[in-house]
Amino acid sequence: MKAVAYTHCHPVTHEDALVDLTLPDLAEPRGHDLLIEVRAVSVNPVDAKLRAAADPAGEPRILGFDASGIIRARGPQAHVFGAGEEVFYAGAVNRPGSDAQFHLVDERIVGRKPKNLTFAEAASMPLTSITAWEALFDRLRIPQGTAAEGKAVLIIGGAGGVGSMAIQLARKLTGLTVVTTASRPESRAWCEKLGAHHVLDHRGDLAAQAKALGVTFPYIFSVTQTLKHWDAICAVVAPQGAVCAIDDFITLDIGKLKSKSASFHWEAMFARSVYGTADMIAQHNLLNEVAKLVETGVLRHAMTKHLGLINAAHLLEGHALVEGGTMIGKAVAEGWE
Ligand SMILES: NC(=O)c1ccc[n+]([C@@H]2O[C@H](COP(=O)([O-])OP(=O)(O)OC[C@H]3O[C@@H](n4cnc5c(N)ncnc54)[C@H](OP(=O)(O)O)[C@@H]3O)[C@@H](O)[C@H]2O)c1
Numbered sequence: 454m455k456a457v458a459y460t461h462c463h464p465v466t467h468e469d470a471l472v473d474l475t476l477p478d479l480a481e482p483r484g485h486d487l488l489i490e491v492r493a494v495s496v497n498p499v500d501a502k503l504r505a506a507a508d509p510a511g512e513p514r515i516l517g518f519d520a521s522g523i524i525r526a527r528g529p530q531a532h533v534f535g536a537g538e539e540v541f542y543a544g545a546v547n548r549p550g551s552d553a554q555f556h557l558v559d560e561r562i563v564g565r566k567p568k569n570l571t572f573a574e575a576a577s578m579p580l581t582s583i584t585a586w587e588a589l590f591d592r593l594r595i596p597q598g599t600a601a602e603g604k605a606v607l608i609i610g611g612a613g614g615v616g617s618m619a620i621q622l623a624r625k626l627t628g629l630t631v632v633t634t635a636s637r638p639e640s641r642a643w644c645e646k647l648g649a650h651h652v653l654d655h656r657g658d659l660a661a662q663a664k665a666l667g668v669t670f671p672y673i674f675s676v677t678q679t680l681k682h683w684d685a686i687c688a689v690v691a692p693q694g695a696v697c698a699i700d701d702f703i704t705l706d707i708g709k710l711k712s713k714s715a716s717f718h719w720e721a722m723f724a725r726s727v728y729g730t731a732d733m734i735a736q737h738n739l740l741n742e743v744a745k746l747v748e749t750g751v752l753r754h755a756m757t758k759h760l761g762l763i764n765a766a767h768l769l770e771g772h773a774l775v776e777g778g779t780m781i782g783k784a785v786a787e788g789w790e
Contacts, residue, residue, distance in 0.1 A: 495785045
């Protein structure tokens, strides 16, 4: 099978930062695994971070987490799907990735692909939908429906992959006023299109802009650059409010939340799959819910850039885009030569 991998850590400009490979076919699926024929993948910051910093010491490591495709075989304990079904999923960080023609994935973290999306559009959604859903509903425990009406959520970093889903979920599934941030006219316009009520500029004084709106925030989802925004977050979080962050490798002074009895939460979307938690099927359930919401027109996909076929050159273009830090929505590659 064809696959895209990296063998050593290189900057994105290096010609061998990602390489095209032909590898032996995969073994039959075991346990809860599905064998997926991969049709499309999207690029996430985690792909670029691993490629740049997690050295596989010459052993090819296949990256890729978001994927959509068709089930070609099932393990003996896989009972949720039938062969031939179309699915989308975000995979697991401790297993080989989805940038390959065939891929093994545990069915408890796989959802059925929305019927009204192409494979490319569907591949733009799983990782960011899982992250945004778990952050808003599992960590911050925002109630769905009308119970939070009159309150506001602040989503810092609204136009990127995760923000694109968080804005929509907060706007469409809760009664909250949705306040987000963007620093450029095009990223601001994207946030407004997704349903944000107010868009602040994260390059300006975030606390002053938030205070000018006349609200404090019982809920803050900080999608990126949390350390940079930490003082502003602590200034505008409501007494007894909650903050959730997803950044990698940062240390925060959570003592600054104490006087407000505010709580802090981490979201790590790979936690359920890496630790095999008893409730890991929650990701299957939430992806199916997302599929239903897409099919009924409540949510939209986040694909903004089609990179072309799945190969090293095109995926590297996607890595360069996410490393640039100005991504709007998601970049997707589709099909094989
Ligand atoms: N823990 C987890 O489970 C998990 C899951 C997914 C992602 N992540 C991490 O979360 C981060 C965001 O992921 P993503 O996919 O949303 O990234 P992304 O798509 O690359 O985010 C790009 C966006 O970041 C915004 N941005 C740039 N600088 C900013 C700043 N100083 N303050 C606020 N926003 C800023 C940009 O907005 P403008 O262009 O308008 O400036 C741009 O739209 C990454 O570090 C990723 O690795 C963690």
